[in-house]
Amino acid sequence: MPQNTTSEQPEAVRRRTYAWADPQLLATAAQELDGIDFFERLGDGKFPPPPINETLGMALVEVNDGRAVFELTPEEWHYNPIGTVHGGILATLADSALGCAVHTKLKAGTAYTSLDLTIKFTRAATLDSGTLTCEGRVVTIGRRTATAEAEITDKTGRVIGHAIATCLIMAGS
Amino acid sequence: MPQNTTSEQPEAVRRRTYAWADPQLLATAAQELDGIDFFERLGDGKFPPPPINETLGMALVEVNDGRAVFELTPEEWHYNPIGTVHGGILATLADSALGCAVHTKLKAGTAYTSLDLTIKFTRAATLDSGTLTCEGRVVTIGRRTATAEAEITDKTGRVIGHAIATCLIMAGS
């Protein structure tokens, strides 16, 4: 069952071109800096955004101690087969906001990884939703793990989804 | 804190252009056909893939009663700030496979929506992972809800992640 690709179906085709930067610089900086310093330099444009942000049109718009806010404006190219923004896009927003919120709490040389994500999809997002805002917040942080929550709202403040997750914290050697 | 965008940082910039088709045709067909017929025609190239598949380089490669398989080959443009495939990409794969598996069970005129997704990230995915395969399978199906599970493996069969979800089934009028 090899699917035809859109490029073979010329009728009604839309095209998009976007750019991203080598992510290696960013990954290195993430390990070498305290989390809060990392985000400050990212905010100052000292580092390019991670590739996924460009691929999905997602931006980190605010970050402070234990908290991070992302925005994404739904586009047709986020749509699933049933005509709404794919739940995976909302999951990406939530995972990003949660992860960055935890990252702000980490010292240089400490790495983290998301162990999981549980997201509730509470309202369909469409082009009419306007810019989505996703706020992540640390709930608990220990030596080995942290938990965090995120809430996604549409332009009118209605809750589109909400999530919780656990991150594993790995002390550097 | 408006972030600079990659296009303002010419050094080391990569570019990608892709195309997708109007998703309206697909959304209409999804409601008018039995689920299994919908996927048969999608497989025959009668409909273009949904936009999200083109945006993320994800393809439905197999579908049958209560089961759906997606593939995605990691690219640099899937990367998060810490140098691995963003968890949201894995969540998108899982949500797609789970949802399609449930969709195969639905009669024409019946709609469904994912209520949630819980995904475990068990191993980092990178360019070295090779093509990821995500198999979704219905676990239970009732009149109002269905539950499903998905497992994502790398080219060597190692489990990258696994997920469960509930879908709400809405009988048409």
Next chain:
Amino acid sequence: MPQNTTSEQPEAVRRRTYAWADPQLLATAAQELDGIDFFERLGDGKFPPPPINETLGMALVEVNDGRAVFELTPEEWHYNPIGTVHGGILATLADSALGCAVHTKLKAGTAYTSLDLTIKFTRAATLDSGTLTCEGRVVTIGRRTATAEAEITDKTGRVIGHAIATCLIMAGS
């Protein structure tokens, strides 16, 4: 592998006797009354607590619109094989608080059921934790589903666990 039971091992055996009332009256009242009225009468002692509350030593201590609070004081008989309060006890507290919070929003003749529970265990609970407080709160409520969250704290206010869930709402005939 039939396990021996504790009653065959007389050394160091502890015993507990408790009582509960026929739950049928409560289940009937739950369907015939608006949620908020149901809890008001439960609080006034017009109905006995549900059996599970007696089995686990759990009590509903506060309830109002979209919010419910339970308490439980850890006892040795809540312990798991590794010497802490079993995670299932915390899950029971969370499921109770979430469900009651949603129930307060329902009109007479409307039933609900928990579709799931995701709980994070963030700190071990022991006899030293003192009375645990679990507050549940509705996050979103629609015609067919509601989502809610709960947080469990120990006597010093530290977060022992937190949870989210979806409830299905079923309009009466």
Next chain:
Amino acid sequence: MPQNTTSEQPEAVRRRTYAWADPQLLATAAQELDGIDFFERLGDGKFPPPPINETLGMALVEVNDGRAVFELTPEEWHYNPIGTVHGGILATLADSALGCAVHTKLKAGTAYTSLDLTIKFTRAATLDSGTLTCEGRVVTIGRRTATAEAEITDKTGRVIGHAIATCLIMAGS
């Protein structure tokens, strides 16, 4: 809002007395033995069951490498306010089966803790369900974390619920 207790409401009161053993012996053994040896001795009646098993009428009936099976027969004293087995009882079964399955994989001196539980409630359990069987199985295991899944079925094999979880593995000193 102090609730009356059942003992103040003599009509239709049921009583239950049960026993359990000091859990300290068990907790110590859990750390000093390889997981698989620990369960072998537990099965041979060398240790008493953990208190929670007696409180809830739950028994470990089978355990082998990466797998554990619990049984519980619903009783009226498991009931919630809406006349079915409380979801927390199902969560306790799932958390137990998942945790024991992971425990079988651990060497002496290694401890573990459940970080979370996500459970889907797919069918109400009542006295008519007969004995519930919950099988837990390890899905992935690494150096720091393991994931596992559990499925609960009634006496006719219908799926009452299913769950996934992450356990944190802590190497001893």
